[in-house]
Amino acid sequence: MMLLLSLLASFSVFSLMAVGGAITLIPEMHHYVVESHHWMSGQEFAALFAIAQAAPGPNVLVVSLIGWKVAGLAGAFAATVGMCGPSSLLCYYVARLWQRWHASPWRRAIERGLAPLTIGLVTGSAMLMSEAANQHWSGWLLCAGSTVLAWRTRVNPLWLLAGGALLGFAGWI
Amino acid sequence: MTSSLIIPSRRQLFLGFFSIGLSGFGGVLPLAHRMLVQQRRWLSEEEFTELLGLGQILPGPNIVNMSIAIGSRFHGVAGAWLAVAGLMLAPLVIVLSMAMLYDHYQSLPDVQGTLRGLASTAAGLLLAMALRMGEKIERHAVAAVFALLTLLAVGVLRWPLLLVLLVLAPVSVWLARQRGRAGEKA
Numbered sequence: 001m002m003l004l005l006s007l008l009a010s011f012s013v014f015s016l017m018a019v020g021g022a023i024t025l026i027p028e029m030h031h032y033v034v035e036s037h038h039w040m041s042g043q044e045f046a047a048l049f050a051i052a053q054a055a056p057g058p059n060v061l062v063v064s065l066i067g068w069k070v071a072g073l074a075g076a077f078a079a080t081v082g083m084c085g086p087s088s089l090l091c092y093y094v095a096r097l098w099q100r101w102h103a104s105p106w107r108r109a110i111e112r113g114l115a116p117l118t119i120g121l122v123t124g125s126a127m128l129m130s131e132a133a134n135q136h137w138s139g140w141l142l143c144a145g146s147t148v149l150a151w152r153t154r155v156n157p158l159w160l161l162a163g164g165a166l167l168g169f170a171g172w173i
Numbered sequence: 174m175t176s177s178l179i180i181p182s183r184r185q186l187f188l189g190f191f192s193i194g195l196s197g198f199g200g201v202l203p204l205a206h207r208m209l210v211q212q213r214r215w216l217s218e219e220e221f222t223e224l225l226g227l228g229q230i231l232p233g234p235n236i237v238n239m240s241i242a243i244g245s246r247f248h249g250v251a252g253a254w255l256a257v258a259g260l261m262l263a264p265l266v267i268v269l270s271m272a273m274l275y276d277h278y279q280s281l282p283d284v285q286g287t288l289r290g291l292a293s294t295a296a297g298l299l300l301a302m303a304l305r306m307g308e309k310i311e312r313h314a315v316a317a318v319f320a321l322l323t324l325l326a327v328g329v330l331r332w333p334l335l336l337v338l339l340v341l342a343p344v345s346v347w348l349a350r351q352r353g354r355a356g357e358k359a
Contacts, residue, residue, distance in 0.1 A: 017334050019342070021235045023299065027327055028334045043292075047279075050292040051271050057194045057264020058201050060234035064265055065272050076269060084257070087233020088241050092253055095242035098227050105353050106346075111226055112353070113346030116316040117338070118229065119306045120323025126299040127328050133292035142290065146297030151304045161294050168290020169283055 003071045004078045011063060011082030018087065020118030022060040026125035029066060039070045046132040054161050138173050179214050183248055183255055189213060190240055190259030201236045236260065313352065319345045
């Protein structure tokens with residue numbers, strides 16, 4: 001029970017820090033579950049992230065998987081509710097105000113000012129996940145290849161994930 | 174073309190977000206855009222951009238924020254619940270089933286290999302997302318400096334995120350406001 005409350009409380013705090021989405025929290029969540037609580041290894045964390053990416057639905061589901069790994073189904077529920085609850089409540093009320101601020105120059109300033117922070121956070125997450133996921137040079141090569149393909153072409157990410165899974169299955173990674 | 178927009182019923186709201194959740198692989202936003210604006214015409218292009226901006230500024234998962242805003246616009250609190258439930262339900266069941274399978278079979282070498290390949294590719298997709306976002310950022314030295322400062326503080330120095338946000342966000346927003354003022358005068 002303490003574990004569930006701890007998950008709920010921690011993810012509620014994370015929820016209010018997730019400017020730019022759940023992905024920007026990866027370093028913070030990694031610190032929480034891998035480094036300070038030792039609930040899983042960095043590789044397991046990377047595996048859960050990969051599963052969440054390969055499944056349909058929003059990216060935030062990685063949070064549900066982390067909760068599940070720590071404390072089973074109830075853990076998944078606690079982490080998901082924590083992650084979505086406070087931010088959703090905030091959004092519900094702000095969405096009503098937002099229309100009224102339509103003409104405010106501060107609105108544009110907030111958008112402009114937070115965008116670089118979001119990019120910094122996503123890049124930090126991407127660096128951390130690359131370190132956790134790529135154990136050999138072949139992993140780095142696959143990672144670099146999929147980066148370039150996803151960045152430069154319009155190929156469906158699902159094909160890239162399928163390709164990566166296949167290469168791994170074949171024992172090349 | 175406000176007149177051609179459609180107001181969904183509660184049932185349609187739930188089913189609409191259910192289909193978005195079920196088919197959005199590797200991120201839901203492009204799909205949400207196509208469905209909400211082009212196919213079902215619940216929102217105009219402008220309204221979508223506006224709500225997306227809001228979802229991105231506010232903390233929390235962007236698409237969850239958007240479904241709250243859209244659901245509540247049409248049907249208040251009940252609409253917000255229906256939209257979020259529709260969005261999360263199927264993917265949650267699928268992702269948990271996948272994780273349970275993984276847990277059960279993770280000792281098999283084939284499964285380990287597959288997951289390694291999947292993890293490296295997923296990390297690559299995340300890097301590509303960061304690059305694409307970086308390309309769309311405002312071309313201004315201050316914006317670039319703040320992106321790098323955030324990366325350095327959180328990604329390299331591993332400072333606590335809350336602290337970093339409390340320091341950097343107000344300064345960055347204030348400087349953006351100054352840039353806006355300069356733009357208005359010019």
